[in-house]
Amino acid sequence: MAKMFDLIIINAVVVTASDISACCIGVKNGKIRALVDSFDDEELSGAEVIDAEGAYVMPGGIDAHVHLCQDLKTGPHGLGGECADNFETGSLSAIAGGTTTIITFATQTRAEEDRSLLKVVETYNSRAEETGSYADYGFHIIIVRNDQDILENELPVLVKDWGISSCKLFLTYETQRLTDSQLLDVMFEARKNAITTMIHAENGDMIEWLTGKLEEKGMVAPYYHALSRPPIVEGEATTRAIALAQLIQNPILFVHVGSVLGAANVRRAQTMGLPVYAETCPQYFHLTWNDLKRFHSPTCFENSKMICSPPPPPSTSDHEELFVGLSNGTFTIYSSDHCPFRYDHPHGKPSGVLEHPESMEGETISEGHDLKNLLERKQGAFRFIPNGIPGVETRLPLLYTGALATGRISPQRFVELSSTNPAKLYGLYPKKGALMPGSDADFVIWHPEKSFTPFHLHNSMLHHNVDYTPYEGMEFVNWPRYTILRGKVMWANGKVVGTVRDGQYLKRGPSQLSHKSPRTDKDPYRVANWLYE
Numbered sequence: 299m300a301k302m303f304d305l306i307i308i309n310a311v312v313v314t315a316s317d318i319s320a321c322c323i324g325v326k327n328g329k330i331r332a333l334v335d336s337f338d339d340e341e342l343s344g345a346e347v348i349d350a351e352g353a354y355v356m357p358g359g360i361d362a363h364v365h366l367c368q369d370l371k372t373g374p375h376g377l378g379g380e381c382a383d384n385f386e387t388g389s390l391s392a393i394a395g396g397t398t399t400i401i402t403f404a405t406q407t408r409a410e411e412d413r414s415l416l417k418v419v420e421t422y423n424s425r426a427e428e429t430g431s432y433a434d435y436g437f438h439i440i441i442v443r444n445d446q447d448i449l450e451n452e453l454p455v456l457v458k459d460w461g462i463s464s465c466k467l468f469l470t471y472e473t474q475r476l477t478d479s480q481l482l483d484v485m486f487e488a489r490k491n492a493i494t495t496m497i498h499a500e501n502g503d504m505i506e507w508l509t510g511k512l513e514e515k516g517m518v519a520p521y522y523h524a525l526s527r528p529p530i531v532e533g534e535a536t537t538r539a540i541a542l543a544q545l546i547q548n549p550i551l552f553v554h555v556g557s558v559l560g561a562a563n564v565r566r567a568q569t570m571g572l573p574v575y576a577e578t579c580p581q582y583f584h585l586t587w588n589d590l591k592r593f594h595s596p597t598c599f600e601n602s603k604m605i606c607s608p609p610p611p612p613s614t615s616d617h618e619e620l621f622v623g624l625s626n627g628t629f630t631i632y633s634s635d636h637c638p639f640r641y642d643h644p645h646g647k648p649s650g651v652l653e654h655p656e657s658m659e660g661e662t663i664s665e666g667h668d669l670k671n672l673l674e675r676k677q678g679a680f681r682f683i684p685n686g687i688p689g690v691e692t693r694l695p696l697l698y699t700g701a702l703a704t705g706r707i708s709p710q711r712f713v714e715l716s717s718t719n720p721a722k723l724y725g726l727y728p729k730k731g732a733l734m735p736g737s738d739a740d741f742v743i744w745h746p747e748k749s750f751t752p753f754h755l756h757n758s759m760l761h762h763n764v765d766y767t768p769y770e771g772m773e774f775v776n777w778p779r780y781t782i783l784r785g786k787v788m789w790a791n792g793k794v795v796g797t798v799r800d801g802q803y804l805k806r807g808p809s810q811l812s813h814k815s816p817r818t819d820k821d822p823y824r825v826a827n828w829l830y831e
């Protein structure tokens with residue numbers, strides 16, 4: 299007799315964005331087929347059975363902000379290091395941390411040959427196909443110019459042929475930032491195509507001005523990266539972007555919101571009924587400015603390991619306020635912003651300073667130099683250091699340890715932030731982000747809490763291609779025991795059991811979260827609604 303299920307999970311405490319229930323799950327052909335109290339012998343016959351032993355079983359994590367194989371030009375002069383992870387290593391790290399879907403970035407550049415967004419996506423897709431992926435994956439497109447012909451001709455094709463329904467726009471970085479009117483151009487075309495606009499909200503002029511002033515005073519060590527980007531930098535940019543988006547009635551999502559001020563601006567806009575959403579990331583709950591002077595000596599280059607943009611908030615009291623935003627709905631999604639650069643590698647964190655040796659206080663850096671030793675002695679100017687930290691593998695365990703286990707958020711909110719809302723926001727729901735019949739059988743199964751001994755994390759335990767983790771030595775109270783992708787076990791009891799050919803490309807639909815703003819949309823004194831008449 300043909301088996302009824304391929305995989306059965308018993309003794310599960312199933313958590314969705316709305317409910318928790320003790321039950322069993324039956325999977326057939328990669329889809330969830332049944333959620334029931336128990337299965338009989340006939341149903342169990344021939345199925346692989348996993349005993350969750352009373353642990354939480356959640357929809358597989360969706361990390362909607364991951365940089366892999368990306369041409370990263372994030373320094374103020376367009377300097378960036380080499381992205382340390384490709385689709386193989388990055389997705390491996392994802393599944394080892396309970397994440398079954400990643401959305402990565404394909405970036406246009408200002409170079410004429412990168413004008414075509416379609417060509418950019420083809421290039422990035424071939425990078426993914428070259429290695430394959432352990433996780434299902436999709437792309438956001440980064441748009442850094444406002445060519446009308448490209449926007450008009452190519453955005454509809456991106457949506458229809460590639461299922462790319464989101465774009466990221468920058469308000470900072472010389473090589474990426476758009477002026478206000480360019481931002482309006484792109485948002486206007488994106489809106490016509492129901493493409494979700496993601497915004498990196500930092501005021502580039504403020505950063506550049508403060509950086510110059512810090513440099514005049516010789517304050518160039520990695521720590522001063524944070525001082526060049528105080529919370530008002532995000533505060534101003536979020537306020538401005540909200541106004542621009544409101545003007546043309548465009549929904550927006552702020553990526554990597556890391557300041558209390560940014561979060562408050564988002565909250566205020568939401569209270570006005572505007573379609574404004576926000577992503578936040580682990581570094582804004584676990585790191586502070588002090589971590590940028592944590593290593594070796596307060597001014598040495600090793601502190602570059604913590605440089606990311608926006609930087610972590612100034613103090614732990616900010617963490618507490620941000621945790622409130624995590625529980626009260628201000629933050630819509632929780633992503634990693636995994637932006638991997640190696641530390642002890644000439645193409646990693648040191649790449650920019652090696653190109654500008656004057657920033658190493660006159661030291662000549664030659665072939666075969668003991669880089670690590672040099673970097674511990676010197677500071678290097680922060681303006682040349684690539685911005686980004688790794689975190690795709692630690693994202694869910696940090697949310698568990700910092701927010702769920704401490705009672706700051708409920709299990710349901712955990713699922714909403716880490717899986718269901720990203721699926722809805724980026725047009726993947728209910729294929730992804732749901733535990734219901736017909737959804738993809740993507741699961742993260744945790745250890746039963748009582749049987750898990752907390753441990754201290756070391757980078758050697760992780761699967762990314764980065765030589766450090768910002769969370770080295772931190773205590774974790776749980777870790778994914780199984781990660782299951784479309785019914786296939788990928789990660790079990792600390793071992794990778796899936797293959798790099800298991801992940802599939804995801805064509806996405808329009809956002810299912812974006813809404814119109816009933817309060818302001820019809821008010822001609824607030825919005826330019828005549829644009830659409």
Ligand code: DUC
Pocket residue numbers: 372498553554606607608635637685686
């Ligand atoms: N923005 C990102 O999204 N990631 C890393 C650096 C940056 O500026």
Ligand code: ZN
Pocket residue numbers: 498553554607
């Ligand atoms: Zn960004």
Ligand code: ZN
Pocket residue numbers: 363365635636637
């Ligand atoms: Zn990023």
